[in-house]
Amino acid sequence: MAENEDLARDLAAAWRRRRPEASDARVESLARIFGGASRETWRFALRETLGGHEQVHRLILRRDPHASLIDTERRREFAAYRAFEDSDVPVPRTWWLEEDPAVLGGPFFVMDAIEGCEAAPMKLMQPPYLEHHEEIARQKWTILGRITRADAARLGGTVDEVDAGHAWRRELDHWSALVERDALEPQPVAQAAIRWLRRHPPPPAQRVSIVHGDYRTGNLLVAPDGTLRAVLDWEMVHLGDPLEDLGWSLNRCWSFGDRGLAGGIAPRARAIAWWEQASGLRADARALHWWELLACVKGQAIWLSAARTYQEGDGTDLMLAFAAWLLMNSQDRAILELMGHLE
Amino acid sequence: MKPGVERVLAGIAARLRDDAVPALAGGFAGQQLDRALPLLQGAIEEFDRAAARRADEIRALRTLFADAAPAVDDARLARALAEAAQAPPSRADALRVSALERTLAPLRALLIELHEWTETSASPHAVRLSRAVWAELRESTARRRLSIDRF
Numbered sequence: 001m002a003e004n005e006d007l008a009r010d011l012a013a014a015w016r017r018r019r020p021e022a023s024d025a026r027v028e029s030l031a032r033i034f035g036g037a038s039r040e041t042w043r044f045a046l047r048e049t050l051g052g053h054e055q056v057h058r059l060i061l062r063r064d065p066h067a068s069l070i071d072t073e074r075r076r077e078f079a080a081y082r083a084f085e086d087s088d089v090p091v092p093r094t095w096w097l098e099e100d101p102a103v104l105g106g107p108f109f110v111m112d113a114i115e116g117c118e119a120a121p122m123k124l125m126q127p128p129y130l131e132h133h134e135e136i137a138r139q140k141w142t143i144l145g146r147i148t149r150a151d152a153a154r155l156g157g158t159v160d161e162v163d164a165g166h167a168w169r170r171e172l173d174h175w176s177a178l179v180e181r182d183a184l185e186p187q188p189v190a191q192a193a194i195r196w197l198r199r200h201p202p203p204p205a206q207r208v209s210i211v212h213g214d215y216r217t218g219n220l221l222v223a224p225d226g227t228l229r230a231v232l233d234w235e236m237v238h239l240g241d242p243l244e245d246l247g248w249s250l251n252r253c254w255s256f257g258d259r260g261l262a263g264g265i266a267p268r269a270r271a272i273a274w275w276e277q278a279s280g281l282r283a284d285a286r287a288l289h290w291w292e293l294l295a296c297v298k299g300q301a302i303w304l305s306a307a308r309t310y311q312e313g314d315g316t317d318l319m320l321a322f323a324a325w326l327l328m329n330s331q332d333r334a335i336l337e338l339m340g341h342l343e
Numbered sequence: 344m345k346p347g348v349e350r351v352l353a354g355i356a357a358r359l360r361d362d363a364v365p366a367l368a369g370g371f372a373g374q375q376l377d378r379a380l381p382l383l384q385g386a387i388e389e390f391d392r393a394a395a396r397r398a399d400e401i402r403a404l405r406t407l408f409a410d411a412a413p414a415v416d417d418a419r420l421a422r423a424l425a426e427a428a429q430a431p432p433s434r435a436d437a438l439r440v441s442a443l444e445r446t447l448a449p450l451r452a453l454l455i456e457l458h459e460w461t462e463t464s465a466s467p468h469a470v471r472l473s474r475a476v477w478a479e480l481r482e483s484t485a486r487r488r489l490s491i492d493r494f
Contacts, residue, residue: 031370032371033371034374034375034378185448186455188455188476188483189480191455192480253493253494318375318378318379318382319378321382322382325381325382325491326491326492329492332480333488333492334494341481343481
């Protein structure tokens with residue numbers, strides 16, 4: 001509790017420095033919430049007086065932990081939220097980014113809380129969300145299609161440029177290097193996939209677009225009436241082939257349950273059709289297969305990194321162990337299925 | 344006889360699920376404990392089979408390597424396969440999971456090499472061994488599978 005009180009005090013002080021036009025800023029009801037292992041996520045209310053009127057903001061603080069599931073650049077994530085504010089891709093409104101770790105013990109940013117919604121996949125598989133799955137899915141893949149149309153310049157130079165013909169190679173090089181670096185034991189299934197991906201490169205990207213990087217049901221905030229209120233967790237945003245996000249969204253590890261639905265909520269063909277309609281692009285079967293297999297390698301790289309971080313004591317967040325235990329073998333099975341060797 | 348490890352872990356999981364998690368009422372600590380429940384379930388399943396599945400995999404890989412060694416036309420790889428196919432004398436601690444993992448890791452590395460070799464040759468031997476490698480990879484994921492797996 002002392003840590004919470006210290007954080008609330010420091011956060012309020014930072015807020016006062018940031019908004020000198022307001023007075024009496026106080027942080028209330030600060031509580032850490034479960035928001036993945038790449039950033040600490042805290043919910044709080046900020047009470048302040050502005051122009052003689054007291055106002056309350058319901059906010060989220062995202063602070064870098066000592067060890068995370070994914071090494072990411074918070075400036076890039078912040079830029080992505082900013083890029084889509086007031087667009088047809090719903091995101092929370094951001095307040096400010098602070099990269100000086102001295103302020104709160106780690107870089108952080110603050111954004112609006114969107115209340116009354118759910119992101120936990122297992123809860124989204126149950127009532128009242130269950131009856132809205134088709135509508136949630138339609139929004140999910142339509143919004144993903146819209147992301148592909150967004151002007152990449154909105155990210156303001158926080159991401160590297162990439163050529164349409166080489167986006168695949170950059171991703172494969174990056175994730176296969178992480179598999180090599182972080183595996184605690186040899187990975188014959190992932191290595192077989194990596195070799196196949198190198199031997200069978202996909203066609204050039206139809207366009208180079210903003211890629212969310214972790215577009216899955218668990219990163220969507222959904223209201224109980226099925227309205228998709230926000231796309232979260234832009235830590236891995238970059239420029240690349242739009243099929244990368246589509247392939248990741250179709251990863252079997254996100255199927256949840258026995259029905260084999262894409263993201264646990266829609267038949268695969270419908271998901272692809274919604275995406276094609278919104279993006280104006282075609283999901284060529286051969287190219288999409290390549291990107292789905294790449295998604296498996298990428299997933300395995302992330303789970304292997306989580307496993308190593310937890311095993312070596314560099315992180316104690318149970319999410320690290322959770323990801324490794326629930327997903328590593330599943331990811332291998334997904335690779336075998338995509339390569340035609342599961343059954 | 345004492346209560347078994349699985350029984351004790353299951354008891355701890357039940358107390359966490361029925362008492363601790365509801366008492367923490369959805370807070371961060373409760374959500375962390377909620378994540379611990381499937382991990383405990385996985386540990387319960389893994390405890391009994393941990394040594395057996397690793398020993399099974401070691402045996403399967405050695406059998407595969409013994410079959411592959413005479414068919415591989417890369418002399419260095421063939422020699423490595425033949426050597427790996429020979430089981431070293433067992434020691435008193437050979438059934439510890441850590442010891443089995445130390446034995447298994449180089450065998451899995453050699454499996455990658457063998458798999459790669461099968462991809463460079465169109466010979467009937469390579470085609471047959473490729474099928475055998477894929478079958479072992481499929482079997483290895485079956486051995487590792489837990490009820491908590493996502494897929």
